[in-house]
Amino acid sequence: MHNHKPQNYPFSAIVGQDNLKQGLLLNVISPRLSGILIRGEKGTAKSTAVRALAELLPDIEVVADCPYRCDPDQPLNHCPSCHQRFEAGETLPRKRQSMRVVNLPVSATEDRVVGTLDIEHAIKQGEKKFEPGVLAEANRGILYVDEVNLLDDHIVDVLLDAAAMGVNTVEREGVSFSHPAQFILVGTMNPEEGELRPQLLDRFGLCVTIEGIHEPHQRVEVIKRRSDFEEDGEAFAARWKQEQAALREKIVAARDLLPQVTIEDGTLFQIADIAIQMGVDGHRADLVMLKAAKALAAWNGAAKVEAAHVQEITEVALSHRMRRKPFQEVGADQKKLQQLFQGGHDHHGGHHHGVHSHQK
């Protein structure tokens, strides 16, 4: 869609919606967070924010002539052809490219998503050739699904499969092929139009629920900026250039810091206790909390994860995982979560240890 739009709305010019902005930024800092689901009513800057994010994305090193944009420094994750070339001792040509945002339309068909046989090539040349799909395009980028809850179920299954493994395996129409498909899954949905299956919910690292802004001054600011932007997008962007540059720098700094961020055992226990008390399914919640807390620490320039970091990301990491069965509502346990943190501000680790042993 943004092909037709010469100018994206600058990310830093978005008014309010701090949760949403933070969630997106954490994912950019730590792509292993495996995405974010944005729930909210219409007209709450969901899509604007995601599109705006594209401009802030850092550059990545890619193999110059690889359709899957393999990372030349990660031979373990190479696509079959890069792997073959690497093994043969070839120095893979590099180039820098910005991360992409690939849009998955709700009407997409399965063969377009996973990739399929190149029929034209097959008929004309009598050879099989794999025609990469959306999942290939999205490798090492962002896969953006607007109205993800309206997506065809079959497509959802395929997405789940690829998102979980980081690999897209194609066994269809005479094609047998697999390639890396590691992407940040960003979905938006309006809960009024139906929920997502719990299994898909669980695959989103974070989840934020956003509402329209109620504060009058901010509302006015939203209208003003939007009309300024629509009047002259380029001039508007120019005015925000400095903020954008500062934001981009901060992202790069956080990405550089992330591998050095450490976490103490006490904080890990804090995470485990939250997960146990909230009764989440499986262990994905723990891992997401850990990664999100690390990313947040990096964003704040801290070299160590503190209890406050964990607390700050708990809601976005857990709100969609407390829904255990297909028919339970999302966020039903919000109260429980709030109780968990009440009075826990000053001595976190201790507080949770206490609660836990008390239960035992």
Add this chain to the structure above:
Amino acid sequence: MNQQAAADAARKTEVLIMHKMTKQRRTVYPFAALAGQEELQLGLLLHAVNPRLGGILIRGEKGTAKSTAVRALASLLPEMDVVSSCAYHCDPAVPEQLCPDCRQRLQTESGVVTSVLTVPVIDLPVSATEDRVVGSLDFEQALQQGCRAFQPGLMAEANRGIIYIDEINLLDDHIVDVLLDAAGSGVNVVEREGISVTHPAQFILVGTMNPEEGDLRPQLLDRFALCADVQGLTDREARVDIMKRRDAFEADPSGFQARWQPQQEGLANRIAAARQLLGQVNTPQDIYEYISELCAAAYTAGHRADIVLDRAASTLTAWRGLSQVTRQEVDDIAPLVLAHRRRQPPEESETPQNQEEPEESEEEDNTPPPPSEPPDNPPDQKEEREEQPENQDEKEDKDKNNNANPSQEVVFAVGKPFAVKRISHDKDRQARRGSGRRSRTKTDSSVGRYVKSTSHRERDDLAIDATIRAAAPFQRRRRLDMAGPALLIENSDIREKVREKRIGNFMMFVVDASGSMGANQRMIETKGAILSLLLDAYQKRDKVGMVAFKGDRAEVLLPPTNSVELAQRCLSEMPVGGKTPLAAGLTQGFEMVRQQLKRSPHMRPIMVILSDGKANVSMDGGKPMEETRRTAQTMREELAIKYLVIDTEKKGLLTFGLARDLAEQLGGEYYTIDQLQSEGLAGIVRGALA
């Protein structure tokens, strides 16, 4: 001639390399670094000791390392002798099981050349199409050389190995059918696209599933030797451990693998030792007897359980470095063998609750499940009700109110859901788009089963075989002035596939919410039935809508939506009270379905009417029953809609059978709530024995 053969051979090796290189290697988490999930780990390790054990199904909630564990297993699997360059990895030591190619090789002077291969683990993604699973015409060869050759599919690659299916319960039914067929006979018979090939396909299935997303068919379930149920760990130390390891792995996969190398080697050595020992393990007579006792006590169907339990216990014995099976080994492995095979005792009836919670039976390991009372036994029902005291109160309130003021509205709780029998629309000739798992239909998307070909072009879904057949007669003439591929294809030759698949339906619920439904807990039971249908609709991916009628009118509670959750919410909030305007309800529901039909004419709606068929108020002031009959007749003329009448009338009391009449007038099917329940395997077995 010789040159030609050499060129062919060179090309073939090239193709082979290409084939191998199309699969991406994965960075695999080391098996030794898995934490917890002992059942799962043991089940998988036993397969490394004895790959012929028979497969394992892993059931569990999301995020419990199901897939990680299976993928980690691959690196621990043993190597086996295979015939070099055989597409089916034939075993040179077993001449009677050789594929036709290898048999031919055996007759040549050089005989077969043997090489070593790790037991293959073949990924079967949920998006796989049938041609890749069973194999198909190799159209590269067909187009370039004009010869008919077989391109082996995944079942060929998996011969003597493992087929791994993540989310196996989401796999298309027709793929499941071909898998079952081959798994049963050990042979894959391909008769399609003008090729006729039979090749060995002895594979075992390893699958993971999340039971929330739907169940497996019993036949498929029985194909798995073992079944492990996994849950997240609740121990905080263990959870922290998992976080640390996973984090370290993701930060530096190769470093992590290197750190765990000693443990991995330890495991590999132990597996190798166990494999050596396996041939010498013996099972004493009393252990055989013990095994059959256990299986009999679990009421397993057939003898597969006994055989599998014996084999699994022997493998476990070898794994423990022992040479004689004892009761200990049998007891330790029995939960994995019996988890998915345990049945209700045949003389007892299967109550819905037991069907719903099969995991529960695992705890009561050696004792037969407590006898359950027949569902239509009144005392039993009373007991069940007493488990829900609020409802009881509500009901009493209702009864009182009913006497005082019949139009007062009361909200009833939702009764217990049960498994619903299969409801689907009949097949017709219309092509449809969409997905789901209810009715079979022709489809214009490219995921269905290829049933035939057509020259009518709409999509680029090429039927290679049919296209080649169409082009064949003209080759001589076209060749006159052209060089190029072996086959010259023109537009007029091109054929497309006609496919068939299952899609979801639109289910329209028309619910009687009049005051009479409050009597005798009928609404609780009715809501339970609707909830069951909704759960079924969720798993089959249907669209749903809901209309309720009470007082003097019908009300649209829920416009058509894909969100079964919304339907469930509006069900639990639905009040009852007032008179019964049945005709109004039918008309409203009918109008809504018709609107949907206008929007998407190919949709196949099912209208579910929950009522006792009694009407006592009409829209036009005439006789209510007369009006109902007229409405039903109009509705019957709309052939696209399938009608289902679920009778909510209580048995035993004075019965009118009006709902049955309504079903007849609509030309639809009639069920009581009891009849709606699906019969489990026990029920089918019971039926066969009776």
